[in-house]
Amino acid sequence: MPEVTFEGNTYVCSEEETVLECLHRHDVSIASSCLNGICQSCIMQSGDGHLPEKAQSGLKDSWRSLGYFLACQCRPTDSLQVARVDSAETKFRATLTRIEPLSSTVIGVWMRPELRFDYRPGQFVNFVREGNLIRSYSIASVPALQDELEFHVALMPEGKMSGWLHDNARAGDSLDLQGPLGSCFYVPGKSEQALLLVGTGTGLAPLYGIVRDALEAGHTGPIHLLHGALEVRGLYLVDVLRQLALEHDNFTYTPCALRTAEEQAIEYGDISELTFNHHxxxxxxxxxxxxxxxxxxxxxxxxxxAGVSMSDILVDVFLPAQ
Ligand SMILES: Cc1cc2nc3c(=O)[nH]c(=O)nc-3n(C[C@H](O)[C@H](O)[C@H](O)COP(=O)(O)OP(=O)(O)OC[C@H]3O[C@@H](n4cnc5c(N)ncnc54)[C@H](O)[C@@H]3O)c2cc1C
Structure with a gap:
């Protein structure tokens, strides 16, 4: 059985166990969140031994060459010496500048990073609190249009991060961020291609960034955004998006709600069915x-x-933290 050596202790990895599972089983505290290799919050460094390819999938080349790997994706075949990654390498500080309600269950959170931060609207960052509380949030801002980073956060019942942001966080508070991460963003170059954007709940956050990024870049092809919520009151930025649609002939916005209520210009039904009724x-x-x-x-x-090629389907799945 492969062994994992960490901070002077050696642990035997059971069959099919990941490095993260092995360390957690031995009560070693290692930060983690999605457990799907998406959020990269469990990043570690290996000094020796063979790392399975999957363990480094999605990491920057420079990080791969340093032996960085995702502990939740690493089922070792060799024994490994592993270490925490210096947090200065992966984290940076940002200051909250504004928190405002966008609906009864969603807040807008704006912040300013302390260092220059290059990102594409639609990517995501990890918010890090108290060392090990890590949650991912998509970037709704567009650098060409605003200096601050913008996020949309839905309040979860007893949510550790969303609850803190709703109830306790104030302008002036600081937070550690990791990122940017993810590849769900507008790619310039095919300005006539038709774009379909479909999101539920705060899935609007990355799409709001992507739509405005595409329009700002002069995208000429049709752009259709469908935003779904269970009820009409779960929709947000409705007026802003309607105004954007008035300003751009090639942009269509369709707010959708699953449960019926009498309101004009909202489509009712399952967002998937509504999407394919349109397209x-x-x-x-x-x-x-x-x-x-x-x-x-x-x-x-x-x-x-329906005919979209796999390489043209960009997805951001909001997996809850495990
Ligand atoms: C790539 C990515 C991008 C994301 N972007 C955003 C974003 O832009 N905006 C946003 O609001 N969230 C986003 N999320 C989800 C976010 O990371 C957190 O999972 C969410 O905010 C809940 O965290 P919490 O600490 O408040 O709740 P937790 O303390 O983790 O959970 C509290 C309770 O709520 C339940 N719960 C958690 N998530 C859900 C859910 N989705 N549906 C139902 N029950 C749930 C848990 O099971 C638990 O019982 C994203 C996730 C990923 C992976």
Whole structure:
């Protein structure tokens, strides 16, 4: 059985166990969140031994060459010496500048990073509190339009991060961030390509960044954003997006709610059905799908079946922390 040596102690890794599972089983505290290799919060460094390819998937080349790997994705075949990564390498500080309600359950959070921070709207960062509390949030801001980073955070019942942001955080508070991460963003170059953006809940956050980034870049192809919520009151930025649609002939915005209520200009029903009622054929389109896994994963498949090529389906699945 491979062994994992960490801070002077050696642990035997059971069959099929990841480095993270092995360390957690031995009560070693290692930060982690999504456990799916997406959030990169469990990044560690290996000094020797063979790292399985999956353990370094999605990491920057410079990090791979330093032996960085994702502990949640690493099922070792060799014994490994592992260490925490120097936090200065992966984290930077940001100061909260504004927190405002966007709806009864969603707040807008704005912050200013202390160092220059290059990102693409639609990527995400990890918010880090008290060392090991790590949650991912998508970037809704567009650097060409605003200096501050913007996030949309839904309040979860007893949510450790969202609850703190809703109830306790104040302008002037500081937070550690990790990132930017993810590849769900607008790629300039095919300005005539039709774009479909579908999101549920705060899945709107990355899409709001991506739509404005595309329009700012002079995208000329049609852009259709469908935003879904369970009820009308779960929708937010409705007026802002309607105004954006008035200003841009190629941009269409469709707010959708699952449960019926009498309100004009909201479509009612399942967002997936509504999407494909509008667009039964999507050959040549690029699709951006963001939000809860239960909605987004089936949509991804349906987009493919409707003709979108796999490389043109960009997905941000909001997996809850494990
Ligand atoms: C790539 C990525 C991007 C994300 N972007 C955003 C974003 O832009 N905005 C945003 O609001 N969130 C986003 N999330 C989700 C976010 O990271 C947190 O999971 C979420 O804010 C809950 O964290 P919490 O600490 O408040 O709640 P926790 O303390 O983790 O959970 C509290 C309770 O809520 C439950 N819960 C957690 N998440 C959900 C859920 N989605 N549905 C139902 N129950 C849930 C938990 O099971 C638990 O019982 C993203 C996630 C990922 C992976």
């Amino acid at each position: 039964p054929q999507l050959k040549g389109w690029r699709a951006y799908l963001c939000g809860h896994p239960d909605t987004i994963k089936p949509l991804q498949k349906k987009c493919f079946l």
